Amino acid sequence: MDNFLTLFETYNVPAAFWVNIQLTFWAAVWSLVLGTLLALMRISPIPSLQWLGAAYVNIFRNTPLTIIIAFGVLGLFGQLQVSLTDDFNLNFFRLAILGLTIYHAAFVCEAIRSGVNTVPLGQAEAARAIGLSFLPAARLIILPQAFRGAIAPLGNVLIALIKNSTVAAAGSVAAEASSLMKTMIEFRGDLVIPIFFTFAIGFVILVIPVGLLTTWASRRLAVAR
Amino acid sequence: MTSEPQPSTSASSAHPLVSLKKVNKHYGPLHVLKDIDLEVARGEVVVVIGPSGSGKSTLCRAINRLETIDDGEIKVDGKVLPAEGKALARLRADVGMVFQSFNLFAHKSILENVTLGPVKVKGMKGGEAKELAMSLLKRVGVANQADKLPAQLSGGQQQRVAIARALAMKPKVMLFDEPTSALDPEMINEVLDAMVALAKEGMTMIVVTHEMGFARKAADRVVFMADGQIVEQATPEEFFTNPKSERAKDFLGKILAH
Ligand SMILES: Nc1ncnc2c1ncn2[C@@H]1O[C@H](COP(=O)(O)OP(=O)(O)OP(=O)(O)O)[C@@H](O)[C@H]1O
Ligand SMILES: [Mg+2]
Numbered sequence: 001m002d003n004f005l006t007l008f009e010t011y012n013v014p015a016a017f018w019v020n021i022q023l024t025f026w027a028a029v030w031s032l033v034l035g036t037l038l039a040l041m042r043i044s045p046i047p048s049l050q051w052l053g054a055a056y057v058n059i060f061r062n063t064p065l066t067i068i069i070a071f072g073v074l075g076l077f078g079q080l081q082v083s084l085t086d087d088f089n090l091n092f093f094r095l096a097i098l099g100l101t102i103y104h105a106a107f108v109c110e111a112i113r114s115g116v117n118t119v120p121l122g123q124a125e126a127a128r129a130i131g132l133s134f135l136p137a138a139r140l141i142i143l144p145q146a147f148r149g150a151i152a153p154l155g156n157v158l159i160a161l162i163k164n165s166t167v168a169a170a171g172s173v174a175a176e177a178s179s180l181m182k183t184m185i186e187f188r189g190d191l192v193i194p195i196f197f198t199f200a201i202g203f204v205i206l207v208i209p210v211g212l213l214t215t216w217a218s219r220r221l222a223v224a225r
Numbered sequence: 226m227t228s229e230p231q232p233s234t235s236a237s238s239a240h241p242l243v244s245l246k247k248v249n250k251h252y253g254p255l256h257v258l259k260d261i262d263l264e265v266a267r268g269e270v271v272v273v274i275g276p277s278g279s280g281k282s283t284l285c286r287a288i289n290r291l292e293t294i295d296d297g298e299i300k301v302d303g304k305v306l307p308a309e310g311k312a313l314a315r316l317r318a319d320v321g322m323v324f325q326s327f328n329l330f331a332h333k334s335i336l337e338n339v340t341l342g343p344v345k346v347k348g349m350k351g352g353e354a355k356e357l358a359m360s361l362l363k364r365v366g367v368a369n370q371a372d373k374l375p376a377q378l379s380g381g382q383q384q385r386v387a388i389a390r391a392l393a394m395k396p397k398v399m400l401f402d403e404p405t406s407a408l409d410p411e412m413i414n415e416v417l418d419a420m421v422a423l424a425k426e427g428m429t430m431i432v433v434t435h436e437m438g439f440a441r442k443a444a445d446r447v448v449f450m451a452d453g454q455i456v457e458q459a460t461p462e463e464f465f466t467n468p469k470s471e472r473a474k475d476f477l478g479k480i481l482a483h
Contacts, residue, residue, distance in 0.1 A: 045309060122328035125291055126387075130342035130394055131318030133311060140345060145332050223331045224376035 004194050007184060016180040017202055023093070023165040023176065027100035028158055034101060035108025036143070042109065043116055043142070045134055053109065061106040065164055069099035069171040089175075096168035100161065107157045115150025116142060120225070148221045155214025159207050177202065240303050242267045242429050243288060243398055248297030250283060250453075257283045258294070259453040265398070270430045272440040272461070275450035276476055281433040284450070285402045288431065289320040302397055318346050321391030321399040325407050327383040329375035335362065335386050336371040342394045354393075361389040365419045381412030385419050398429040405436060435480060437465060449473045 041053030060068070072095035076082040084094040119142055127137035147154075166178035173179070181199045185192050241264040250258035257280045265271050273281050286292040288299060290306050290313060299306045301320060307313045329338050339358035343349040349357070362368040365385035367378070375383055384404055391399060401420065405413045417439050424430055424443040434440070440447055440461045447464040449457040451472045457464070468474050 120326075120328075122324060122326050123330065126322075126324065126328035126330065126390075128291060128314075129289060129317060129320075129322040129324075130390065131314045131346040132342075133314040136345055140341065141330055148332070224374060225331050 016177040019176040020165040024162050026097045030101040031104040031108050034105035038109035039112035057106045065103045065167045066170045072099040073171045092172045096171040096173045111150050111153035115146035118149030119145045151218035244300045246298045249295045257453050268427045270424045270444045271446050272444040273433045273448045279450040280453040285400045318394045319397045321396035323401045323404050325403040327387045339390045339393045365389050380408045381415045384416045401432040
């Protein structure tokens with residue numbers, strides 16, 4: 001047991017989780033923005049935008065995240081020399097956020113669309129009838145209600161995102177939790193099981209409040225009809 | 226209330242406020258509006274009546290372009306309905322619409338439901354819009370509910386708010402698509418009373434309803450539709466006591482039997 005506890009002095013486990021939390025935070029913010037734009041495209045009256053939104057979702061929802069993130073490092077950075085900053089490690093961190101965003105935006109879009117489906121058609125018609133065109137109607141009437149109807153599915157996307165942030169390892173973000181776990185196991189093979197449990201429990205502790213919070217919020221904020 | 230031209234000097238009173246010419250609409254193979262010709266004068270109240278599926282809702286929805294039409298021409302105050310876009314949105318604000326299922330914005334308070342259009346579409350100042358909204362809510366008798374959410378109101382109250390919301394845009398014409406048919410019987414009259422009052426004030430109205438009391442009290446003309454066509458038009462008195470067409474006789478026989 002003492003053996004196991006000294007591991008925490010050698011390796012900074014909370015710092016590794018902090019990297020995952022940061023990855024999750026930024027990817028969540030950006031994928032919410034991109035996902036909302038995609039959802040707007042998909043519900044817009046313009047066929048070419050609808051098509052573009054649908055194409056995006058179908059491509060990125062069906063591509064493994066590992067491939068998207070590896071492409072960021074090997075394709076964007078390695079081959080095309082795309083750099084988001086001069087700082088080498090920060091660049092990988094940002095490329096990982098980009099990959100996580102691109103992938104999860106597709107799921108956010110679909111979660112918001114399921115929220116849009118909870119809004120009766122009459123709401124949009126009433127908005128049009130008082131003279132609101134598509135964007136104001138979406139912004140003022142449809143999306144506020146859609147978000148409130150989409151809290152639970154958006155929570156599920158966030159939960160997936162927290163866990164998927166470990167895939168940043170494939171994008172050379174070596175400071176994140178699963179990479180640290182691998183390092184620790186390499187050096188202390190005798191403690192492999194407690195190490196596994198430590199990281200598993202760490203993620204469970206991160207994820208459970210998200211689930212509880214979104215369940216509570218989706219009830220609390222449900223639109224009364 | 227008759228439709229004689231008002232002694233106004235404005236040139237716009239010369240033409241009908243709403244005019245449909247040879248309007249056709251299909252849903253796939255279903256021909257729902259067949260060569261509809263209809264003119265509604267300024268200040269006129271027209272009741273549209275007819276069996277289920279005859280195209281009454283489609284007609285209403287075509288007039289503010291919630292539905293597109295295949296061919297023909299619809300003019301509101303002399304202007305042809307524009308295609309999608311800003312111009313259409315502006316024209317829609319001239320046409321108030323009251324739906325069977327109220328369709329109040331569920332996440333907004335009663336007051337916000339009424340102020341939203343004036344503020345966001347017409348750019349009215351918040352304070353001014355609130356004043357207007359409160360006076361309209363008072364007019365339809367729900368001013369004391371201003372801070373509640375729609376779901377907290379009865380159906381009759383919600384429908385009166387919907388009328389106030391439409392009026393807040395100062396529309397030239399109001400469309401009502403079966404405004405009382407989703408209501409419990411005891412709430413029907415409060416909504417009809419608000420509509421009769423509106424008619425008396427000279428609002429141009431097109432009302433799809435089977436409420437004969439309303440038609441007799443407020444309508445200048447009854448338009449009878451069947452199978453996507455206008456089969457017969459007459460004054461309410463004439464239509465209800467002496468319908469000409471077999472379809473109308475048959476239809477009235479059915480609704481009067483109750
Ligand atoms: N979106 C749609 N797609 C396909 N068919 C439709 C659609 N809307 C209406 N219809 C059909 O068009 C016809 C006319 O419908 P409409 O709603 O205008 O009739 P209505 O006279 O208002 O009937 P009701 O008294 O039942 O409200 C009906 O046969 C209906 O089934
Ligand atoms: Mg109808």
